[in-house]
Each structure stands twice: as C-alpha cells, then as structure tokens.
Amino acid sequence: MKILVCMKQVPQKDASLKLNETGTWIREDVSYEVNEPDAFALEEALRQREKHKGEVVVITAGPGRAQQVLREALAKGADRAIHLEDNSFVGLDAFNTAKAFAAAIKDEKFDMIFTGLQSDDYGYAQTGVILAELLGWPHATIIMQIEKTDAGIKVKRELEAGYFQYVEMPLPAVLTIQSGINKLRYATLIGIKQAKNKPVRKVALAEVQSAIGENLQKIERLYVPQKTKKTEYIEGPPGEIAKKLVDKLRNELRVL
C-alpha cells in the first residue's frame, strides 16, 4: 500500500486571532499546529502500512513554517514528504489546492489518499473529494474503519445521528478520515532523529502554477461575528460565582 496523506498547518486552537489590515485574512503572527483531523489521517496511514507494508508520504501546501507539520509526520513514521512551499498557497480555495496537489503528485502512483475530514481554519470539508474527482478516483467521506479486501477496500462511513454504513470500493481511492478513528501516537526520540534524514521534496509555486487558476470563490471580508445573544458575564472569586450562578438557576432560569 502506498498512501499519501494531505496535511495542513492551522492556527493553534486557543490562538488569539487578529485581522489583517484589509480585513480579509488573519495576521499570520500566531502559533500554528497540525490540523487535528489530519493527524488522525496520518495515524491511520501508518497503521495501514504496519499491516500491509508499503509507504506513507505526507504532503502540505504553505509557507516555510508549514514544514513543521511534515517534520512531525516524518518523526511519527512517515517515509517522505512533499512541501508545496509558497505563501500564496494559504489563500487558495479548495478547488485550486486540490489542483495543486494533483499536479505535484502526477508522477506518483498511490493506492490511497487520505485527508482529515475538514480543516480547522477554512472548514471547507471539500479538498479530498475534489481531489478524487480531479484524479478520476472513487471516494468515501468521514471514515471510521478501513479493511483491505481482495477487490480493494471496505470502509466504514459515519453518517449522522449515530448511523454507520459499510462501503466496498476499488483502489485507488480517496478517503476523508474522521477524528477519533484511532489513538494518536507520539513521536519517539529516535523517530525525531531519523526524521532529519528523511527526504522532503520541495515544490515551488512555479512548478504547479499552470495547473491552478483564479479562485472560484473569494473572501470579501473576515470579521468577528456579531453577537445575537446578550451574554451576562459573571465575575468574582469562585465561591461568589457559584452563589451567583445558583441565584440565576433558581430565580431566572427556574430550574432549581
């Protein structure tokens, strides 16, 4: 099994986000981390390789800082990495990001491509499915289990409200992986050491420029959402807060 895992670097969950001068994106001087769903996708790829042998390749698109995501993946056990390195990749829509990935891997032959089910920044939940369509491959989304079969794979899809479904499909295929499909591993010291010698192929914007076009959608403005609810802040030392909350529960919400 040769598996490609698409990964993304996103602002840390508790990062304080500030708008840039044009109000169309955030100021980039924040701390970043790996998009959590992508970490589950990587873990699943490593587990599939442990079962069926093969290779795990990780790919990301973003500026120099995004290499951290690849380094961590290599330290956890990925075999090699592809870095589409340029600031402008951050602003691509899902359609163009998928096109850039497709162009960067045109000489590779993967059996499966995994993505996380969505990113914590844009939250499109689209790039994996678009990539499948561009490659002409079948896909399945929100996957909780993957088994190899004689004809391809059998995957367990999560549906809404506690429902599931098994789907059989041929390879190659694209799967978007649900968070919680597995338990994430930590990188070992030896893994971190070995990662330094693993290959990272850099792809410049120029190499994939001809594949991508103008974005098909545009963020006109980004802003802090207007509150629709009036929120009452309750302050003070913990004991006092507890008393005030109980007063609200009893006299305003009438649930006590």
Place this chain on the structure above:
Amino acid sequence: MSDTILVIVEQREGKLNRVSWETITAGQAIAAATGWTLEAAVAGAGPGGIATEIAGKKLAKVYAVDSPKLEPYTPDAFAASLKQFITAKQPKLVLMPHTYQVRDFVPKLATAMGRTVISDCIGFKHENGKLLFTRQMFQGKLSADVSFTSEAPWFATFQNGAFRGDQAEAGASAAPVETVNVQIAEPVIRTKPQEVFKEAKQAVDLTQAELIVAVGRGIKEQKNIELAKQLADALGAELAASRPICDSGWLPMDRQVGSSGQTVAPKLYLALGISGAIQHIVGMKGARSIIAINKDSEAPIFEIADYAVVGNLFDIVPPLTEEVKKAKG
C-alpha cells in the same frame, strides 16, 4: 427568462430529511431579495412522493430527478445525475443542506462542472446586487462573507439550523411537479454501499433531557469527569460531552452532543471547558439557556451563552456543586 434558484432537498431511503425545509426557507429568502425564480428538486429512485410533499411550498416548480440507480445512495450516481439535470436547467444558484450526504457528493458534482461550493453557510447578504454567503471560519471564532468569482451555476450549502424550517412559506396552490428521468451508465457507480445500521442501541436519550451538564477538552483528564458528574447529579441533569471526550473513551459515544452525536434542546445547557467548535454548537444551540464556563475568553461558546464565566472550571465547579446541593436542601 429570469435567473433561477434551485433547492435540492434531501431524501434518505424515501423519506424527506426535515432539514430540507430550512433550505427551502433560505431559497425563499434569497428569491425575495434578488427577484429570482425559486424551484426545487429531489433526486432518488421514484422520488415523486417527496416532490409532491414539497410542492405545497411557495415554489415555481418541483422536479423529481428519477433513476433506479439512485437507490441506495452513492456519490457517483448522485453527482452524475445532478450534473445532467443542472447542465440542462442552468440555474444561477443551487442550494442544499450541509448534511453528511451532501458533503459526500456536492464537491464532486461542482468539480465535475468546473464550479465551486461555498459550504456550511449560516446566512446570506445581498449588497448592491451582489450575493454574499456568510460562513464560519477558524472553528467559529471569525465569520467570512464569501462571493462567487466563477460563472454560474453557483453552489452553496447551509448549516443545520441556519434558517427556520417551520417558516417555509406555503404556496397559494401546489407547484407543478415534473419527473426528469436521468440515465446513469453502470460503470459510473464504483462504490458498493451496504445497509445503513446503528452501532448499538442508544442507551441515553439526551434529546428529551431538561438539564444537561456537558464537558469538553477543558476537563483535561478522565478522572476529572467525576467533577462534572457530581454537578450533574446535584442538578438532576444528564451528563454529555463534546466529541473529543467520547473519542478518548472518557464518556460513552451515546453521550456525545453535536453533528455526529445527538441534537439537544434542554432548558439548561451548562458547558464546562467546551470551546464551542461548530460541530458541537449545531447540536446544542437550540437550548433555551446556556451557561458556559471556560478559561479562554475568546472561546466561541461565549457567543451563544446567556451566562458566561471566564475562569478555571476546576476552581468553580466544586463550590457550584456545593451551592446547588444547599439550594436543593
């Protein structure tokens, strides 16, 4: 001919997904703002019954996009049939609910047509003749107004709860229903879906709970769940959690609230250490009142909270439990 908005409602196994009414409400609102014509469609194997069901709403026309190959659902068959239909009809705007099923096929459909989807929208704006779709970004910390820069047809999906389904306006008379048969060649469908099933009998029904105490990542360790449980017991509330807590096995999956868990509407939802990611919010924003305790003052949960406590839940929950016990005497 005027521009057309096409709402594609969702059916699963011959039943209309109720969230579709919300998309019809959204379509009616956009039609009112733009003056465009509103039509609807449903795709399936013999979906005529559902087409008739929605034809009672204020719509110019309803299409039943019909093929035996549309049952059971596959992304290949849905994308192929809707591509045929939409290419023939050329609507300006195509709207769908942002369900797991739509997420599974709509990016493929749009890509096959060289178009894009603005996904998971919570509203729209019509400014100086330009349509903007509002969607949440960065897990709800920020919102964005997004426009289409490509040619029509444009695709957009709406988040569950973005519009009120019960506000979908009825028509003066039933809209005409037209059946459109689509041809799907056998090799198009590459995946073989099996029966839909439920993992285990859901032991806990949170949908009927009046009071819910819910925990999120801020609880930090499994042993700390006990703190929340004591508060829930004192209140006589059900204990619930956000997805990461159930993924970690700290609470069973049937206590999960959110898009992949249960959708609840209690009198009180007390959120402990829950940041309020969109996937969680969609499952609990219908609560009559929300109290949120979180140490991060920018946590999106505070956007929808009635009462907010910015602070350490480990300091506040134990005295709160004691006060509740005292109050209950």
